[in-house]
Amino acid sequence: MAADQPDSASRPRGRILIADHEQGTTIPLKFLLEQSGYTVWTASSGETALQLIVDDSPDLVLLEAMISNPDGFEICQTVRETPQLADTRILFVSAMARDVDIAKGMASGADGYITKPFSNSEIMDHVRKLLEIANGSDE
Amino acid sequence: MDPTNKFWWFAGVSIFISLLIFIALAVFFWQQLLPDQQSTLIEIIKSHFIYIFIALILFIAAIGFGLDAIFHSYILPLNRLPEEIEVIHTVNPNHRVKRDGSKLINLVIDAINDVADHYQQLENDVTARVIEAKSEVEKEKNILAVIMSELPEGVLICNRDGQILFFNKQAKRFFTGKKEDRRVDASPVKNHKPQPFPFFGLGRSVFEIIDRNLISHALDDIADKLAKETSGVASYFVLIAKDGRHLRTEMVPVLNHQRDFSGFILIISDITSQLEMNNQSDLRVQSLSGGIRTSLAGVRAAVETIMEFPNMSADQAREFTRIIYQESLKIGRLLSQHARKSPDRPRSQWPLIETRADTMLEKITVKAKHLLQVGFTPEAYDDDLQLSTDSYSFSLAVLFLLQRVYDETEVSDFSCRVHQTKEMINFDIRWQGKPIRIDTVHTWEDNVLSLPDMGLPLTLGEIIRFHDAELCPYSDTSQGWSGLRLILPALPPDSAALTRQPTIIPDSRPEFYDFDLFNQPGQDPAVDNRLLTELTYTVFDTETTGLDPRGGDEIISIGAVRIVNNHLMADDRFDQLVNPQRPLRWESIQIHGIQEKSLKHQPVIAEVLPRFHQFAEDTILVAHNAAFDMRMLQIKEAETGIRFINPVLDTLLLSSIVHPAQENHNLMTIAERLGIHVSGRHTAMGDALATANMFLKLVPLLAKKGIHTLQQAREASEKTYLARLRY
Numbered sequence: 001m002a003a004d005q006p007d008s009a010s011r012p013r014g015r016i017l018i019a020d021h022e023q024g025t026t027i028p029l030k031f032l033l034e035q036s037g038y039t040v041w042t043a044s045s046g047e048t049a050l051q052l053i054v055d056d057s058p059d060l061v062l063l064e065a066m067i068s069n070p071d072g073f074e075i076c077q078t079v080r081e082t083p084q085l086a087d088t089r090i091l092f093v094s095a096m097a098r099d100v101d102i103a104k105g106m107a108s109g110a111d112g113y114i115t116k117p118f119s120n121s122e123i124m125d126h127v128r129k130l131l132e133i134a135n136g137s138d139e
Numbered sequence: 140m141d142p143t144n145k146f147w148w149f150a151g152v153s154i155f156i157s158l159l160i161f162i163a164l165a166v167f168f169w170q171q172l173l174p175d176q177q178s179t180l181i182e183i184i185k186s187h188f189i190y191i192f193i194a195l196i197l198f199i200a201a202i203g204f205g206l207d208a209i210f211h212s213y214i215l216p217l218n219r220l221p222e223e224i225e226v227i228h229t230v231n232p233n234h235r236v237k238r239d240g241s242k243l244i245n246l247v248i249d250a251i252n253d254v255a256d257h258y259q260q261l262e263n264d265v266t267a268r269v270i271e272a273k274s275e276v277e278k279e280k281n282i283l284a285v286i287m288s289e290l291p292e293g294v295l296i297c298n299r300d301g302q303i304l305f306f307n308k309q310a311k312r313f314f315t316g317k318k319e320d321r322r323v324d325a326s327p328v329k330n331h332k333p334q335p336f337p338f339f340g341l342g343r344s345v346f347e348i349i350d351r352n353l354i355s356h357a358l359d360d361i362a363d364k365l366a367k368e369t370s371g372v373a374s375y376f377v378l379i380a381k382d383g384r385h386l387r388t389e390m391v392p393v394l395n396h397q398r399d400f401s402g403f404i405l406i407i408s409d410i411t412s413q414l415e416m417n418n419q420s421d422l423r424v425q426s427l428s429g430g431i432r433t434s435l436a437g438v439r440a441a442v443e444t445i446m447e448f449p450n451m452s453a454d455q456a457r458e459f460t461r462i463i464y465q466e467s468l469k470i471g472r473l474l475s476q477h478a479r480k481s482p483d484r485p486r487s488q489w490p491l492i493e494t495r496a497d498t499m500l501e502k503i504t505v506k507a508k509h510l511l512q513v514g515f516t517p518e519a520y521d522d523d524l525q526l527s528t529d530s531y532s533f534s535l536a537v538l539f540l541l542q543r544v545y546d547e548t549e550v551s552d553f554s555c556r557v558h559q560t561k562e563m564i565n566f567d568i569r570w571q572g573k574p575i576r577i578d579t580v581h582t583w584e585d586n587v588l589s590l591p592d593m594g595l596p597l598t599l600g601e602i603i604r605f606h607d608a609e610l611c612p613y614s615d616t617s618q619g620w621s622g623l624r625l626i627l628p629a630l631p632p633d634s635a636a637l638t639r640q641p642t643i644i645p646d647s648r649p650e651f652y653d654f655d656l657f658n659q660p661g662q663d664p665a666v667d668n669r670l671l672t673e674l675t676y677t678v679f680d681t682e683t684t685g686l687d688p689r690g691g692d693e694i695i696s697i698g699a700v701r702i703v704n705n706h707l708m709a710d711d712r713f714d715q716l717v718n719p720q721r722p723l724r725w726e727s728i729q730i731h732g733i734q735e736k737s738l739k740h741q742p743v744i745a746e747v748l749p750r751f752h753q754f755a756e757d758t759i760l761v762a763h764n765a766a767f768d769m770r771m772l773q774i775k776e777a778e779t780g781i782r783f784i785n786p787v788l789d790t791l792l793l794s795s796i797v798h799p800a801q802e803n804h805n806l807m808t809i810a811e812r813l814g815i816h817v818s819g820r821h822t823a824m825g826d827a828l829a830t831a832n833m834f835l836k837l838v839p840l841l842a843k844k845g846i847h848t849l850q851q852a853r854e855a856s857e858k859t860y861l862a863r864l865r866y
Binding site for chain 2: 022023024025027028029031032035066070073074077080081093095096097098099100101103104107108109115116117118119120
């Protein structure tokens with residue numbers, strides 16, 4: 001629903017979608033990532049998130065597994081099964097923190113899994129690493 | 140033949156023969172007469188025919204009456220006797236033969252009636268004994284039944300063919316849904332369509348109430364465990380009753396004394412409500428931790444950002460402060476909500492038992508082939524990997540998945556990889572073909588597990604949840620591999636599984652069945668008049684430093700067993716070495732084989748006797764050559780203050796009452812004569828056991844001599860010659 005349109009031209013470093021239904025998470029995270037020069041969208045439902053991934057093909061998706069309709073795992077599987085989205089990195093940032101949840105997230109094809117609460121540096125490390133790989137494989 | 144007909148035959152034949160003789164005599168007489176004599180006789184007969192005719196009639200009548208009298212007083216009563224006797228010894232022992240014959244016959248009848256009296260009395264005695272014995276058994280059975288029915292678990296005992304031999308009230312309630320016991324909540328399970336309950340009763344087959352596959356699965360499991368001689372042999376599974384209740388079931392094998400499988404016990408507990416509670420509390424914990432994590436993430440991200448970017452705009456800073464405030468409020472609300480919920484009750488786990496992965500995979504492979512006609516090849520797994528599962532429902536879930544994947548993709552060849560990561564086990568079903576969508580998996584999770592010939596009235600999702608597992612598809616598109624991954628936490632197995640041992644039926648009757656212990660008449664002044672078979676005995680033996688109690692020889696060992704209700708309580712024993720506080724004589728060491736050093740740390744007699752006194756309290760003391768042992772005890776009276784005032788019986792004397800012609804009444808000779816096996820000769824315990832067995836054999840022999848009560852036994856003992864031998 002809430003889908004802020006960024007002007008992608010001026011921010012070349014990386015394009016990130018935050019898919020999370022909790023504003024308490026998305027607002028600080030968006031600010032943090034934007035301060036580091038990334039282009040950031042947010043989506044607060046599974047449906048919007050999937051739509052934005054297909055339409056705008058972001059480089060990285062920060063995905064809350066608990067997002068609904070469809071849930072995070074399903075979004076992840078769909079992305080992995082779509083060849084055009086092969087370069088899209090997926091990082092779960094989720095309050096589902098059981099070992100089996102993490103295992104399930106990784107099995108569904110995610111590139112990483114961070115449990116909430118996280119530290120900003122932890123997120124930034126993961127984002128940087130994943131986008132370097134993405135850019136590396138691009139070039 | 141009717142007696143009247145018999146009579147007429149008898150009379151007819153008799154009269155006919157008499158007439159025949161009479162006519163023959165008459166013909167003979169006629170031929171002897173001269174012709175003029177003959178004509179004179181004809182003349183006489185002709186003129187006086189009327190007299191001759193009357194005489195003839197009277198003669199025949201006399202024969203008839205005579206025959207009648209003989210017939211009624213001899214033949215008829217004799218004829219009746221076999222029938223009457225038969226009545227007495229078959230249908231009516233009260234019946235007596237009527238005295239209605241001749242004097243001689245009546246004597247016979249009297250004798251028969253005497254025998255009948257005797258017979259009736261014997262039969263009454265036997266009936267009384269049978270009733271008595273039956274009531275004992277009945278009492279024991281009732282006590283057993285009460286104990287069993289008080290158990291919270293259902294108990295069901297079956298023979299090897301699955302025939303029900305025993306069940307308690309709870310088991311019946313689980314399988315028939317009858318609410319006999321109100322203490323147990325028996326409300327039907329939500330969302331379950333109840334099915335009609337099967338018939339349930341003794342002698343019926345257990346397969347009528349429990350799925351045959353489930354029982355044979357568990358029996359296979361037990362057979363494996365017995366063959367491998369693992370420490371726990373029980374098999375666990377959950378069965379779903381017709382009303383949808385979840386019954387945690389434990390199957391314990393029953394072996395006979397040769398360790399052959401002869402049946403099984405099912406111990407059943409209802410875990411429905413506990414499982415429901417667990418699920419609810421699991422969900423609560425999950426939502427609580429999820430909520431807290433989410434809000435904390437907001438707080439932390441906001442705080443860290445403010446700290447990291449001190450120069451952010453005032454608007455931005457206000458926004459973040461608002462987030463911090465709101466999220467902290469959320470956490471507070473979550474916690475107070477959670478605190479209001481009732482505290483968690485003890486958890487009941489779905490019985491997850493460690494099974495070797497290879498064993499389980501093997502079984503699934505076989506079933507996949509037979510039931511579904513699909514290949515399932517275990518590909519890679521650690522050799523000694525253990526899976527914590529309810530093996531039946533887990534196997535069923537895997538087979539169900541194979542079937543669904545086959546329906547979806549038409550792939551009929553699967554492989555399987557099981558590998559353990561940190562705290563999880565990934566159980567992967569893999570195939571070459573198209574992947575399964577995660578939403579397809581979600582719909583499967585709502586399906587009830589049913590396969591040809593096999594099934595459980597539970598959904599795939601429930602089985603996964605009970606295993607605390609997760610199911611997700613995964614694929615490796617570059618290699619063309621697709622798969623389903625069951626993620627199982629590596630849980631500790633149920634502890635009960637490690638301890639349950641098979642029930643082995645002993646060769647003889649187990650002692651704890653003697654429930655009559657509960658109504659012993661207690662200390663009775665009339666103990667002397669009680670039957671020897673009813674009394675409680677302490678049969679004991681002592682080993683000593685030598686054979687001279689007065690000369691300072693000491694007890695070094697006391698062994699004793701109890702006899703209760705004519706049964707040897709071999710487990711209720713007193714077996715104690717004693718420090719004699721003096722050196723042992725060399726000769727005595729040769730007999731008992733006890734070395735001095737093994738007695739040094741034993742208690743002294745002053746400590747042992749009070750305990751033995753307690754052990755023997757309110758019993759009759761029995762010993763072989765009791766005078767010696769009693770003397771040994773008596774000598775310590777002054778020192779210990781312990782007096783043994785119990786009545787005493789001596790098997791040596793009892794044996795000489797029973798077999799007065801025998802000269803030798805030592806322990807070994809008597810044991811041999813009575814066919815008793817003696818082990819541990821010349822240990823106090825071994826001799827006490829032999830003496831006890833001997834005593835049990837002597838009691839019925841004494842009864843044959845008319846010695847039934849304690850008093851009779853003591854008096855007869857006194858009379859025997861050996862009783863005069865005193866130490």
